[in-house]
Amino acid sequence: MKNKNNKPHYQFRRMAILSVFALAIAGLFWRALDMQVINRPFFKQQGDARHLRVVPVSAHRGDIYDRNGEPLAISTPVDSVWANPKEIKNDLHRVTEIAKTLKINAQHLKNKLVKNSNREFVYILRQVSPDIGEKVKALSIPGIYLQREYKRYYPAGEVTSHVIGFANVDDKGQEGLELAYDDWLSGEPGSKRVIRDRLGQVIDDVERISAAEPGKSVRLSIDRRIQYLAYQSLKSAVKKQKAIAGSAVVLDVQSGEVLAMVNQPSFNANDRSQLKPGVYRNRSVTDVFEPGSTMKPFTVAAALETGRWHPKDNVHTEPGYYKVQGSMIKDIRNYGKINLEEIILKSSNVGISKVALSLDKEQQLDMYMKLGFGVNSGSGFPGERNGNLRSMRLSEFERATMSFGYGLSVTPLQLARAYSAIAANGVLYPVSFLHRDEPIEGEQVMSEATAKKVRRMMERVVSPEGTANKASIANYRVAGKTGTMHKFISGGYAKDRYLSVFAGMAPASNPRLVMVVMINEPRNGQHFGGLVAAPVFSKVISGALRLLDIPPDNLKYTMNPLEKNSTKNVAEKLDQNSRQKIINAKGKSA
Amino acid sequence: MIWIIIALLVVAVMGSAIGVIYSKHQTRKIFVNLQKIYKQIDDLDIEWGQLQLEQSAWSSHGRIEKIARKKLQMTLPKANEIIYIKQ
Numbered sequence: 001m002k003n004k005n006n007k008p009h010y011q012f013r014r015m016a017i018l019s020v021f022a023l024a025i026a027g028l029f030w031r032a033l034d035m036q037v038i039n040r041p042f043f044k045q046q047g048d049a050r051h052l053r054v055v056p057v058s059a060h061r062g063d064i065y066d067r068n069g070e071p072l073a074i075s076t077p078v079d080s081v082w083a084n085p086k087e088i089k090n091d092l093h094r095v096t097e098i099a100k101t102l103k104i105n106a107q108h109l110k111n112k113l114v115k116n117s118n119r120e121f122v123y124i125l126r127q128v129s130p131d132i133g134e135k136v137k138a139l140s141i142p143g144i145y146l147q148r149e150y151k152r153y154y155p156a157g158e159v160t161s162h163v164i165g166f167a168n169v170d171d172k173g174q175e176g177l178e179l180a181y182d183d184w185l186s187g188e189p190g191s192k193r194v195i196r197d198r199l200g201q202v203i204d205d206v207e208r209i210s211a212a213e214p215g216k217s218v219r220l221s222i223d224r225r226i227q228y229l230a231y232q233s234l235k236s237a238v239k240k241q242k243a244i245a246g247s248a249v250v251l252d253v254q255s256g257e258v259l260a261m262v263n264q265p266s267f268n269a270n271d272r273s274q275l276k277p278g279v280y281r282n283r284s285v286t287d288v289f290e291p292g293s294t295m296k297p298f299t300v301a302a303a304l305e306t307g308r309w310h311p312k313d314n315v316h317t318e319p320g321y322y323k324v325q326g327s328m329i330k331d332i333r334n335y336g337k338i339n340l341e342e343i344i345l346k347s348s349n350v351g352i353s354k355v356a357l358s359l360d361k362e363q364q365l366d367m368y369m370k371l372g373f374g375v376n377s378g379s380g381f382p383g384e385r386n387g388n389l390r391s392m393r394l395s396e397f398e399r400a401t402m403s404f405g406y407g408l409s410v411t412p413l414q415l416a417r418a419y420s421a422i423a424a425n426g427v428l429y430p431v432s433f434l435h436r437d438e439p440i441e442g443e444q445v446m447s448e449a450t451a452k453k454v455r456r457m458m459e460r461v462v463s464p465e466g467t468a469n470k471a472s473i474a475n476y477r478v479a480g481k482t483g484t485m486h487k488f489i490s491g492g493y494a495k496d497r498y499l500s501v502f503a504g505m506a507p508a509s510n511p512r513l514v515m516v517v518m519i520n521e522p523r524n525g526q527h528f529g530g531l532v533a534a535p536v537f538s539k540v541i542s543g544a545l546r547l548l549d550i551p552p553d554n555l556k557y558t559m560n561p562l563e564k565n566s567t568k569n570v571a572e573k574l575d576q577n578s579r580q581k582i583i584n585a586k587g588k589s590a
Numbered sequence: 591m592i593w594i595i596i597a598l599l600v601v602a603v604m605g606s607a608i609g610v611i612y613s614k615h616q617t618r619k620i621f622v623n624l625q626k627i628y629k630q631i632d633d634l635d636i637e638w639g640q641l642q643l644e645q646s647a648w649s650s651h652g653r654i655e656k657i658a659r660k661k662l663q664m665t666l667p668k669a670n671e672i673i674y675i676k677q
Binding site for chain 1: 625628638640646651668672674
């Protein structure tokens, strides 16, 4: 370093450069301090906003089961494909790939994305199966996302569609029990935070902010097997009779549970294109009709309750018509002198009118009211009608017509419920669409003796001498009543349009099932309730009795298995095409 | 003396740093596992739904009735063909 002393000392220059460096370092320090300490929350938030995102987690909607645990409505996970048109702008050429995967029109989709290019959320296709969702994800196109949703399936389809109703694409109940129990069925959606990459794809879950609360499931009172039977039988009857509509309701006598409820025409809730207003109306609870002759047993019950009438008391119905306050009540022919039992058997309007007018107005109407006519059945079904029962300012004539079911209106469910009171020895239970585990308290609306007497009368209706022999079921005693009503259309009763009704119960000795069948406007020549509606009853209830293992109460022939050659005897008897037999395992003839 | 304390503190700091790294690693591993399980739940859910649907399709009453009647030639026994065994 010889030159050391020769070099000039640029003291000032050195200081200047050093201070510039010092300033730069101070600046850097300040910037670091600013970002790391003072403004840290702001920058963190900005950073998170660019890659963290809170997304909703849809909740599983509760399933609906029948009384035996068979599924009637279930939700399965599906994916909905949506796009953020703002992000996809630069990749519009890839839209064709998505369209191809989803099998939708590419041009259509492109237009949709362009049209909504200032939005941030557009559904491309909702509710695709998870494997198609996977394929869309594999395309990894920026701005295309999947959202987990649940799709509702109705395994029994059109068989249960009126009762179950349906939920919309957003999993909200729209009709039927899906609507009635929506709060119970629908879950609470949760949310989670996720990390997105540069392309906006979700790459990782960070945390679950709140877990999705799944909805609770519902166990209905419906028995899917009986429901199917009722559906098939009603459908073929409506078709055969060329009728415009029909309804059928089966109730469990001892609990008021609805075992089956079907209507025609029906629809399949799985196919949304079939959801046209009107077709999904549950006619069994939303449509009212005049009950006609099916009302007569209740009038008779009111008469028996007074104690002034007995089943064998006679009424004169000659000459086949009866003038009340200048208006005429007619029978189809002159029945002459008949007793109370025969009034039901032959369905005499004149007879029942005379019986009704022999009662006080209160005695007659109280019975109707106690049986639930004109008031809600308590089923909680959305859109249920109350029917109409007028009790104020009734003329004698109106009271007489009410006794045979004109001038008041009921729903098929109400009628079935009223019949269940006769079946349950006079106890009326609230109806329910939910399975009941415990017995429920009913209300005694008529004495047990009265109920039994009325049932006895109605058994004769189903016997060969009555109007509804087609409702009979082999080996079981059946009680019931037919009704054939002229339809009330604007201006009066139509001469050639009918409602055919049958209401019945079995086994009559200790009824377990009540069923009402209503066929609206049969147009195939027949219109009597005993010919049109009664066969449906027989078909459904005979099947239901078998399915529910209800023992027969009308076996005519018994035999003792401990007898010598009993098996052989039985076989012989079978070969001879003989009647029914009981083998009593304990050796006693039953 | 002071050097010993400093050395101990250094060791402690290092130790806790390693501990942080380790626990973070564990958290990640468990989280990844959790995600896997969530995915599994999801997949099982999908499968369960599909199986339920499949089962109800196979066991639909219409189908069973058709097979019983057409293929297996089954009929409901008539009233006079039934023997009731009563206890």
